[in-house]
Amino acid sequence: MNTSLLAVPVVAPILGAAIAVVVGVRRELQRAVTVTVLSVMVVVAAVVLARVDEHGHLVARAGGWTAPLGITLVVDRFAAIMLLVSTIVLLIVAVYAMGQAGEERERVSFHPLYLVLAAGVSTSFVTGDLFNLFVAFEMMLAASYVLITLGGRPDQVRAGMTYVVISLVASTLFITTLALLYAATGTVNMADLAIRLGEVDPALRHGFSVMLLIVFGIKAGLFPLFFWLPDSYPTAPGPVTAIFAGLLTKVGVYAIVRTQTLMFPPGRGGADWGDDLLLWVAGATMVVGVVGAIAQDDMKRILAFHIISQIGYMIMGLGLFTVAGVAAAVFYVIHHIVVKTALFLVAGLVDRRAGTSRLSSVGGLVRTAPVIAALFAVPALSLAGLPPFSGFLAKFSLTDAGLASSSHAIVAVGLGVGLFTLFSMTKIWTGVFWGDPDTAPERTPQT
Structure with a gap:
């Protein structure tokens, strides 16, 4: 079977970014390149998912070189679903950005950087080795810093610097872990590591597991590594915040699920020591996020803190280390990508219309902008976990898996955090869409 399609989500956005740089200030051409490249990625991702569903996982080896020497691309159902959902979200947010961004936002650099970011996200899902996952993270870091600081406001620059410093710490730990893994096993290919780590001393194996969990936990915003997120994301332009909130943290979660289940499964550095740790981390992440x-x-800061709390639910499913728990975690990841992206896109609309996203300074949008109110209501109810929305199915699946595993404490935490999530969504609705503003900010002209 021809598996060359696996390279398209990696190569196409990089080539597109280069073309976008060449066309320079001709913004319409840049837009056309971005939409074309992302549309191709969506189609390819759909084809890949269909082939994976029919034939099982797909493997492509660059130049025919096998692991551990060659570059290996691997896609199973989890990776294929993440690839398809992420490319669809990238395309939708790009179109949104073109409609909402003014001259000061949609600068010459936006489209090339956005495509580099897309390449990093896609590479994270299709790579079969940890080194290329590291490369993908660095691509996302380089693009993210400039995207966060588009506009050049002092708060954006400060947030961007914080993001870069924390990411560089994670990158340093990541490359150090890779060096130690290679020294101990002679490979960084994940499939090879799944075999060779079984021959490594258990204490060393556990250390590798913790180091990778810290690296990816920083990316995902896990407790206690989340502190950079609430200040970094809300300051970025609306479309950038949406893509960061919807995708970048989930790349971290994907990496945690992938490495912990493949390389450190139960009985080999996984559930024999780490399930209780992951459940404790999950519970703390939920509580800290929702309290914040x-x-x-x-509105943006509330949603940013809820990224943290919702990541806790995903790690809860992994920490159960059961088929039902991991399946629920995967479903929760997909649900959260869609819902959180939608909520931040709505927050961008609110900010653009009212000139602020402070609850006490907006008010009354249900009367003046009922469409925006409706666009907020559906994903907000889903995030809170009310039926019949996807959030209810995700939380019900996690609760059922937790009860089946007799993990009653984490189930109770999840249910309690769900109630406070509903309270937060009600707080946004009351402040932004009902009532009257305490102050009257200057309205931003509409285009």
């Missing part, structure tokens, strides 16, 4: 959200008076 409750204390905020800004």
Whole structure:
């Protein structure tokens, strides 16, 4: 079977970024390149998912070189679904950005950087080795810093610097872990590591597991490694914040699920030591995130803190280390990509219309902008876990898996955090869409 399609999500956005740089200030051409490349990626991702569903996982080896020397691309159902959902979201947000961004936002650099970011996200899902996962993370880091600081406001620059410093710490730990893994096993290919780590001393194996968990936990925003996220994401332009919130943290979660289940499964550095740790981390992440959200008076900051709390649910499913738990975690990841992206896109609309996203300074949008209110209501109810939306199915699946594993404490935490999530969404609805603003900010002209 021809598996060359696996290279398209990696190569196409890089070539597109180069073309976007060449066309320079001709913004319409840049837009055309971006939409064309992302549309091709969506089609290819759909074809890949269909082939994976029919034939099982797909493997492509660059130049015919086998692991551990060659570059290996591997896609199973989990990776294929993530690839398809992420490319669809990237395309939708790109179109949204073109409609909402003004001259000061949609600069010459936006489209090339956005495509580099897309390449990093896609590479994370299709790579079969940890070194190329590291390369993908660096691609995302380089693009993310400039995208966060588009506009050049002081708060954006500060947030961008914080993001870069924390990411560089994670990158340093990541490359150090890779060096130690290679020294111990002679490979960084994940499939090879799944075999060779079984021959490594258990204490060393556990150390590798913890180091990778810290690296990817920083990317995902896990407790206690989340502190950079609430200040970094809300300051970025609306479309950038949406793609960061919807995708970048989920790349970290994907890496955690992939490495912990493949390389450190139960009985080999996984559930024999780490399930309770992951459940404790999941519970703390849920609680800290939702408590932080409750204390905020800004729509974007509330949603940013809820990224943290919702990541806790995903890690809860992994920490159960059961088929049902991991399946629920995967479903929760997909649900959260869609819902959180939608909520931040709506927050961008609110900010653009009202000139602010502070709850006390907006008010009354249900009367003046009922469409925006409706666009908020559906994903907000889903995030809170109310039926019949996807959030209810995701939380019900996690709860069922937790009860089946007799993990009653984490189930209770999840249910309690769900109630506070509903409270937060109600708080946004009351402040932004009902009532009247305490102050009257200057309205941003509409285009």
